[in-house]
Amino acid sequence: MLTFHTAATQQRRARTELDGGVLVTPYECPERVDLVLEHVHASRLGEVREPDAFGLAPVLAIHDRGYVDFLAGCWDEWRSLGRQGEAIAWIWPTRTMPGEILPDHLDGRLGHYALSADTSICEGTFEAAQASKDIALSAVRHSLTTGEPAFGLCRPPGHHAATDQFGGYCFFNNAAIAAQYALDHGLGRVAVLDIDFHHGNGTQQIFYERDDVLFLSLHGDPRQCFPYFLGHAEEIGCGKGEGFNVNYPLPPGTDFAAWAGALDDALERIRAAGCELLVVSLGVDAFENDPISEFKLTSDDFTEVGRRLAGLGLPTTFLLEGGYAVEEIGINVVNVLSGFEGRA
Numbered sequence: 656m657l658t659f660h661t662a663a664t665q666q667r668r669a670r671t672e673l674d675g676g677v678l679v680t681p682y683e684c685p686e687r688v689d690l691v692l693e694h695v696h697a698s699r700l701g702e703v704r705e706p707d708a709f710g711l712a713p714v715l716a717i718h719d720r721g722y723v724d725f726l727a728g729c730w731d732e733w734r735s736l737g738r739q740g741e742a743i744a745w746i747w748p749t750r751t752m753p754g755e756i757l758p759d760h761l762d763g764r765l766g767h768y769a770l771s772a773d774t775s776i777c778e779g780t781f782e783a784a785q786a787s788k789d790i791a792l793s794a795v796r797h798s799l800t801t802g803e804p805a806f807g808l809c810r811p812p813g814h815h816a817a818t819d820q821f822g823g824y825c826f827f828n829n830a831a832i833a834a835q836y837a838l839d840h841g842l843g844r845v846a847v848l849d850i851d852f853h854h855g856n857g858t859q860q861i862f863y864e865r866d867d868v869l870f871l872s873l874h875g876d877p878r879q880c881f882p883y884f885l886g887h888a889e890e891i892g893c894g895k896g897e898g899f900n901v902n903y904p905l906p907p908g909t910d911f912a913a914w915a916g917a918l919d920d921a922l923e924r925i926r927a928a929g930c931e932l933l934v935v936s937l938g939v940d941a942f943e944n945d946p947i948s949e950f951k952l953t954s955d956d957f958t959e960v961g962r963r964l965a966g967l968g969l970p971t972t973f974l975l976e977g978g979y980a981v982e983e984i985g986i987n988v989v990n991v992l993s994g995f996e997g998r999a
Protein backbone atom coordinates (compact mmCIF):
# COMPACT_ATOMS: atom_id res chain seq x y z
CA MET A 656 0.00 0.00 0.00
CA LEU A 657 1.22 3.45 -0.96
CA THR A 658 1.80 6.00 1.82
CA PHE A 659 1.73 9.74 1.20
CA HIS A 660 3.83 11.79 3.59
CA THR A 661 5.78 15.01 3.80
CA ALA A 662 7.90 16.41 6.62
CA ALA A 663 6.08 19.69 6.00
CA THR A 664 3.33 18.33 8.28
CA GLN A 665 5.79 18.80 11.14
CA GLN A 666 6.02 22.58 10.69
CA ARG A 667 3.36 22.91 13.38
CA ARG A 668 5.26 22.49 16.64
CA ALA A 669 2.82 23.85 19.22
CA ARG A 670 4.28 24.04 22.71
CA THR A 671 1.06 24.41 24.69
CA GLU A 672 -2.30 22.70 25.07
CA LEU A 673 -4.76 23.72 27.77
CA ASP A 674 -5.44 20.46 29.60
CA GLY A 675 -7.00 20.16 33.04
CA GLY A 676 -6.37 23.83 33.72
CA VAL A 677 -2.65 23.72 32.91
CA LEU A 678 -0.66 24.25 29.72
CA VAL A 679 0.86 20.90 28.75
CA THR A 680 2.88 19.65 25.80
CA PRO A 681 0.29 18.91 23.13
CA TYR A 682 -0.80 15.29 22.77
CA GLU A 683 -0.97 15.84 18.99
CA CYS A 684 2.81 16.13 18.58
CA PRO A 685 5.00 16.04 15.44
CA GLU A 686 6.74 12.87 16.68
CA ARG A 687 3.55 10.93 15.87
CA VAL A 688 4.49 11.24 12.21
CA ASP A 689 8.00 9.86 12.75
CA LEU A 690 6.72 6.82 14.63
CA VAL A 691 4.06 5.97 12.05
CA LEU A 692 6.62 6.39 9.28
CA GLU A 693 9.07 4.13 11.12
CA HIS A 694 6.50 1.36 11.21
CA VAL A 695 5.46 1.87 7.61
CA HIS A 696 9.07 1.24 6.64
CA ALA A 697 9.64 -1.58 9.15
CA SER A 698 6.55 -3.44 7.97
CA ARG A 699 7.46 -2.97 4.30
CA LEU A 700 3.94 -1.66 3.73
CA GLY A 701 5.02 -0.09 0.46
CA GLU A 702 6.44 3.04 -1.15
CA VAL A 703 6.33 6.37 0.69
CA ARG A 704 5.60 9.25 -1.70
CA GLU A 705 5.59 13.03 -1.35
CA PRO A 706 2.16 14.60 -2.02
CA ASP A 707 1.43 16.99 -4.86
CA ALA A 708 0.31 20.55 -4.09
CA PHE A 709 -3.38 21.04 -4.82
CA GLY A 710 -3.74 24.68 -3.72
CA LEU A 711 -6.67 26.11 -1.81
CA ALA A 712 -9.50 25.37 -4.25
CA PRO A 713 -10.24 21.90 -2.80
CA VAL A 714 -10.16 23.46 0.70
CA LEU A 715 -12.62 26.18 -0.31
CA ALA A 716 -14.94 23.51 -1.70
CA ILE A 717 -15.46 22.55 1.96
CA HIS A 718 -14.39 25.43 4.20
CA ASP A 719 -15.58 29.05 4.39
CA ARG A 720 -13.29 31.63 2.80
CA GLY A 721 -13.38 33.88 5.88
CA TYR A 722 -12.36 30.91 8.03
CA VAL A 723 -9.45 29.99 5.75
CA ASP A 724 -8.28 33.62 5.69
CA PHE A 725 -8.54 33.72 9.49
CA LEU A 726 -6.38 30.61 9.85
CA ALA A 727 -3.84 32.03 7.41
CA GLY A 728 -3.38 35.26 9.35
CA CYS A 729 -4.14 34.37 12.96
CA TRP A 730 -0.61 33.68 14.23
CA ASP A 731 0.91 36.85 12.75
CA GLU A 732 -2.00 38.95 13.97
CA TRP A 733 -1.75 37.39 17.45
CA ARG A 734 1.95 38.26 17.58
CA SER A 735 1.24 41.79 16.33
CA LEU A 736 -0.87 42.24 19.48
CA GLY A 737 2.27 41.61 21.53
CA ARG A 738 0.99 38.31 22.89
CA GLN A 739 3.69 36.13 24.50
CA GLY A 740 1.98 32.76 24.36
CA GLU A 741 0.36 30.76 21.57
CA ALA A 742 -3.05 31.77 20.21
CA ILE A 743 -5.72 30.08 22.35
CA ALA A 744 -9.42 30.98 22.28
CA TRP A 745 -10.73 32.10 25.66
CA ILE A 746 -14.17 33.57 24.94
CA TRP A 747 -16.90 32.13 22.74
CA PRO A 748 -20.42 32.79 21.49
CA THR A 749 -22.56 31.02 24.10
CA ARG A 750 -26.20 30.08 24.76
CA THR A 751 -26.79 33.54 26.24
CA MET A 752 -24.56 35.45 23.82
CA PRO A 753 -25.13 34.03 20.30
CA GLY A 754 -22.65 36.31 18.54
CA GLU A 755 -24.56 36.98 15.29
CA ILE A 756 -22.13 39.79 14.44
CA LEU A 757 -18.53 38.73 13.86
CA PRO A 758 -16.27 40.79 16.14
CA ASP A 759 -13.40 42.81 14.69
CA HIS A 760 -11.02 42.05 17.53
CA LEU A 761 -8.88 38.94 17.10
CA ASP A 762 -9.96 37.54 20.47
CA GLY A 763 -13.58 37.69 19.33
CA ARG A 764 -12.83 36.14 15.95
CA LEU A 765 -10.73 33.45 17.62
CA GLY A 766 -13.73 32.46 19.74
CA HIS A 767 -16.00 32.58 16.70
CA TYR A 768 -13.81 30.16 14.76
CA ALA A 769 -12.63 27.92 17.61
CA LEU A 770 -14.49 24.84 18.77
CA SER A 771 -12.42 24.30 21.93
CA ALA A 772 -9.46 25.63 23.94
CA ASP A 773 -7.41 22.46 23.47
CA THR A 774 -5.92 23.63 20.17
CA SER A 775 -3.34 26.41 20.11
CA ILE A 776 -2.43 28.19 16.90
CA CYS A 777 1.31 28.74 16.50
CA GLU A 778 3.85 29.42 13.78
CA GLY A 779 3.64 26.84 10.99
CA THR A 780 0.08 25.76 11.77
CA PHE A 781 -1.42 26.95 8.49
CA GLU A 782 1.45 25.48 6.49
CA ALA A 783 1.17 22.10 8.20
CA ALA A 784 -2.60 22.03 7.66
CA GLN A 785 -2.02 22.68 3.96
CA ALA A 786 0.51 19.88 3.76
CA SER A 787 -1.92 17.55 5.53
CA LYS A 788 -4.77 18.22 3.10
CA ASP A 789 -2.38 17.79 0.15
CA ILE A 790 -1.53 14.36 1.53
CA ALA A 791 -5.23 13.52 1.77
CA LEU A 792 -5.87 14.69 -1.79
CA SER A 793 -2.87 12.80 -3.18
CA ALA A 794 -4.03 9.64 -1.41
CA VAL A 795 -7.63 9.83 -2.60
CA ARG A 796 -6.54 10.68 -6.16
CA HIS A 797 -4.37 7.56 -6.14
CA SER A 798 -7.30 5.42 -5.01
CA LEU A 799 -9.58 6.98 -7.62
CA THR A 800 -7.16 6.51 -10.51
CA THR A 801 -5.86 3.05 -9.61
CA GLY A 802 -8.61 1.48 -7.48
CA GLU A 803 -5.86 0.68 -4.99
CA PRO A 804 -5.91 1.52 -1.28
CA ALA A 805 -3.73 4.40 -0.14
CA PHE A 806 -2.68 5.78 3.24
CA GLY A 807 -2.44 9.52 3.91
CA LEU A 808 -0.12 10.20 6.85
CA CYS A 809 -2.05 13.34 7.68
CA ARG A 810 -1.05 15.67 10.50
CA PRO A 811 -2.69 17.78 11.89
CA PRO A 812 -5.81 15.60 11.80
CA GLY A 813 -9.08 16.93 10.40
CA HIS A 814 -12.32 15.27 11.54
CA HIS A 815 -13.20 17.85 14.21
CA ALA A 816 -12.85 20.74 11.74
CA ALA A 817 -16.23 22.03 10.56
CA THR A 818 -17.06 24.37 7.66
CA ASP A 819 -15.71 27.33 9.60
CA GLN A 820 -14.39 25.98 12.88
CA PHE A 821 -11.11 24.45 14.17
CA GLY A 822 -10.43 22.49 17.33
CA GLY A 823 -9.72 19.03 18.67
CA TYR A 824 -6.29 19.52 17.05
CA CYS A 825 -7.94 19.90 13.59
CA PHE A 826 -7.91 22.79 11.11
CA PHE A 827 -8.78 21.49 7.63
CA ASN A 828 -11.12 18.52 7.43
CA ASN A 829 -8.87 16.26 5.39
CA ALA A 830 -11.47 13.47 5.03
CA ALA A 831 -14.18 15.88 3.90
CA ILE A 832 -11.83 17.55 1.43
CA ALA A 833 -10.88 14.13 0.05
CA ALA A 834 -14.50 12.98 -0.21
CA GLN A 835 -15.49 16.19 -2.01
CA TYR A 836 -12.58 15.77 -4.42
CA ALA A 837 -13.86 12.28 -5.28
CA LEU A 838 -17.37 13.59 -5.90
CA ASP A 839 -15.98 16.42 -8.04
CA HIS A 840 -14.15 13.79 -10.10
CA GLY A 841 -17.14 11.73 -11.07
CA LEU A 842 -18.23 9.61 -8.12
CA GLY A 843 -21.91 9.59 -7.13
CA ARG A 844 -21.59 8.62 -3.46
CA VAL A 845 -18.72 8.31 -1.00
CA ALA A 846 -18.68 6.73 2.46
CA VAL A 847 -16.67 8.38 5.22
CA LEU A 848 -16.18 5.95 8.10
CA ASP A 849 -14.72 7.54 11.23
CA ILE A 850 -13.20 5.02 13.65
CA ASP A 851 -11.37 7.57 15.78
CA PHE A 852 -12.36 7.40 19.46
CA HIS A 853 -13.82 10.92 19.23
CA HIS A 854 -16.92 11.75 17.20
CA GLY A 855 -16.16 13.37 13.84
CA ASN A 856 -18.31 16.40 14.58
CA GLY A 857 -16.75 18.41 11.77
CA THR A 858 -17.35 15.79 9.10
CA GLN A 859 -20.91 15.35 10.33
CA GLN A 860 -21.61 19.06 10.18
CA ILE A 861 -20.15 19.44 6.72
CA PHE A 862 -22.23 16.68 5.10
CA TYR A 863 -25.31 16.67 7.37
CA GLU A 864 -27.77 17.82 4.73
CA ARG A 865 -26.31 15.81 1.84
CA ASP A 866 -27.01 12.34 0.45
CA ASP A 867 -23.84 12.04 -1.68
CA VAL A 868 -21.72 11.35 1.40
CA LEU A 869 -22.69 8.65 3.90
CA PHE A 870 -20.99 9.55 7.17
CA LEU A 871 -20.67 6.93 9.90
CA SER A 872 -18.84 7.35 13.20
CA LEU A 873 -18.02 4.97 16.06
CA HIS A 874 -17.00 6.98 19.12
CA GLY A 875 -17.15 7.61 22.82
CA ASP A 876 -20.65 8.63 23.92
CA PRO A 877 -20.72 12.46 23.87
CA ARG A 878 -22.50 12.40 27.21
CA GLN A 879 -19.11 11.48 28.66
CA CYS A 880 -16.59 12.19 25.89
CA PHE A 881 -15.26 15.02 23.72
CA PRO A 882 -16.73 16.74 21.74
CA TYR A 883 -19.68 16.45 24.20
CA PHE A 884 -22.16 18.44 22.12
CA LEU A 885 -22.58 16.33 18.97
CA GLY A 886 -22.49 12.62 18.13
CA HIS A 887 -25.72 11.18 19.47
CA ALA A 888 -27.51 8.30 17.72
CA GLU A 889 -30.53 10.55 17.14
CA GLU A 890 -28.50 12.66 14.70
CA ILE A 891 -29.41 10.98 11.40
CA GLY A 892 -28.97 13.83 8.93
CA CYS A 893 -31.62 16.24 7.70
CA GLY A 894 -33.32 17.23 4.46
CA LYS A 895 -31.79 15.24 1.60
CA GLY A 896 -29.22 14.04 4.10
CA GLU A 897 -31.70 12.24 6.35
CA GLY A 898 -30.48 8.68 6.81
CA PHE A 899 -26.97 9.50 5.56
CA ASN A 900 -25.52 10.30 8.97
CA VAL A 901 -25.05 7.34 11.33
CA ASN A 902 -23.62 7.72 14.84
CA TYR A 903 -22.59 4.80 17.05
CA PRO A 904 -21.98 6.35 20.49
CA LEU A 905 -20.45 3.72 22.78
CA PRO A 906 -19.79 3.86 26.53
CA PRO A 907 -16.33 4.37 28.02
CA GLY A 908 -14.72 0.96 28.56
CA THR A 909 -16.08 -0.51 25.33
CA ASP A 910 -13.97 -3.46 24.16
CA PHE A 911 -13.52 -4.84 20.69
CA ALA A 912 -16.44 -7.30 20.84
CA ALA A 913 -19.00 -4.52 21.37
CA TRP A 914 -17.15 -2.07 19.12
CA ALA A 915 -16.94 -4.61 16.28
CA GLY A 916 -20.70 -5.10 16.42
CA ALA A 917 -21.13 -1.42 15.59
CA LEU A 918 -18.46 -1.67 12.89
CA ASP A 919 -20.25 -4.57 11.21
CA ASP A 920 -23.51 -2.61 11.19
CA ALA A 921 -21.70 0.37 9.66
CA LEU A 922 -20.16 -1.84 6.95
CA GLU A 923 -23.58 -3.25 6.12
CA ARG A 924 -25.00 0.26 5.70
CA ILE A 925 -22.11 1.22 3.43
CA ARG A 926 -22.77 -1.85 1.29
CA ALA A 927 -26.50 -1.06 1.09
CA ALA A 928 -25.93 2.60 0.15
CA GLY A 929 -24.05 1.86 -3.07
CA CYS A 930 -20.95 3.83 -2.13
CA GLU A 931 -18.15 3.82 -4.73
CA LEU A 932 -15.27 4.83 -2.44
CA LEU A 933 -14.51 4.42 1.25
CA VAL A 934 -12.62 7.16 3.07
CA VAL A 935 -11.54 5.99 6.52
CA SER A 936 -10.89 8.61 9.18
CA LEU A 937 -8.25 6.43 10.75
CA GLY A 938 -7.87 7.47 14.33
CA VAL A 939 -6.28 4.81 16.52
CA ASP A 940 -7.09 6.46 19.85
CA ALA A 941 -9.65 3.69 20.49
CA PHE A 942 -6.53 1.87 21.68
CA GLU A 943 -6.64 0.56 25.27
CA ASN A 944 -3.59 2.61 26.34
CA ASP A 945 -4.53 5.92 24.73
CA PRO A 946 -3.97 8.70 27.28
CA ILE A 947 -7.04 10.78 26.42
CA SER A 948 -9.52 8.10 25.29
CA GLU A 949 -11.55 5.36 26.92
CA PHE A 950 -12.04 2.34 24.67
CA LYS A 951 -10.22 -0.99 25.05
CA LEU A 952 -9.09 -2.06 21.60
CA THR A 953 -5.79 -3.95 21.53
CA SER A 954 -3.13 -3.63 18.85
CA ASP A 955 -4.19 -7.01 17.48
CA ASP A 956 -7.79 -5.79 17.27
CA PHE A 957 -6.66 -3.14 14.80
CA THR A 958 -5.48 -5.89 12.46
CA GLU A 959 -8.98 -7.38 12.53
CA VAL A 960 -10.43 -3.91 11.85
CA GLY A 961 -8.39 -3.77 8.65
CA ARG A 962 -9.52 -7.23 7.63
CA ARG A 963 -13.20 -6.31 8.06
CA LEU A 964 -12.84 -3.07 6.10
CA ALA A 965 -11.28 -5.02 3.22
CA GLY A 966 -14.42 -7.16 3.11
CA LEU A 967 -16.29 -4.24 1.54
CA GLY A 968 -14.25 -4.61 -1.61
CA LEU A 969 -14.25 -0.83 -2.20
CA PRO A 970 -11.39 1.45 -3.26
CA THR A 971 -10.28 2.69 0.16
CA THR A 972 -8.32 5.75 1.29
CA PHE A 973 -7.08 5.78 4.86
CA LEU A 974 -6.37 9.20 6.41
CA LEU A 975 -4.68 9.48 9.80
CA GLU A 976 -6.74 11.23 12.46
CA GLY A 977 -6.03 10.76 16.17
CA GLY A 978 -3.97 8.35 18.22
CA TYR A 979 -2.02 9.69 21.20
CA ALA A 980 -0.37 6.60 22.69
CA VAL A 981 2.67 7.75 20.78
CA GLU A 982 4.81 4.65 21.37
CA GLU A 983 2.20 2.36 19.86
CA ILE A 984 0.69 4.63 17.20
CA GLY A 985 2.87 3.12 14.49
CA ILE A 986 1.98 -0.45 15.36
CA ASN A 987 -1.72 0.32 15.57
CA VAL A 988 -1.91 2.26 12.31
CA VAL A 989 0.13 -0.28 10.35
CA ASN A 990 -1.87 -3.15 11.83
CA VAL A 991 -5.04 -1.72 10.26
CA LEU A 992 -3.33 -1.26 6.91
CA SER A 993 -1.64 -4.69 6.97
CA GLY A 994 -4.89 -6.33 8.05
CA PHE A 995 -6.64 -4.61 5.16
CA GLU A 996 -4.11 -6.03 2.72
CA GLY A 997 -4.40 -9.48 4.24
CA ARG A 998 -0.74 -9.40 5.15
CA ALA A 999 -1.18 -9.95 8.84
Ligand SMILES: NCCCNCCCCCS
Nearest residue numbers: 674773823853881947977
Ligand atom coordinates in the same frame (compact mmCIF):
# COMPACT_ATOMS: atom_id res chain seq x y z
N1 LIG B 1 -7.68 17.78 27.45
C1 LIG B 1 -7.80 16.45 26.96
C2 LIG B 1 -7.96 16.40 25.47
C3 LIG B 1 -8.81 17.51 24.90
N2 LIG B 1 -8.87 17.46 23.46
C4 LIG B 1 -9.99 16.69 22.91
C5 LIG B 1 -9.55 15.48 22.19
C6 LIG B 1 -9.24 15.75 20.73
C7 LIG B 1 -8.97 14.44 20.00
C8 LIG B 1 -8.80 14.59 18.57
S1 LIG B 1 -8.80 13.06 17.64
Ligand SMILES: [Zn+2]
Nearest residue numbers: 851852853977
Ligand atom coordinates in the same frame (compact mmCIF):
# COMPACT_ATOMS: atom_id res chain seq x y z
ZN1 LIG C 1 -9.65 11.26 18.57
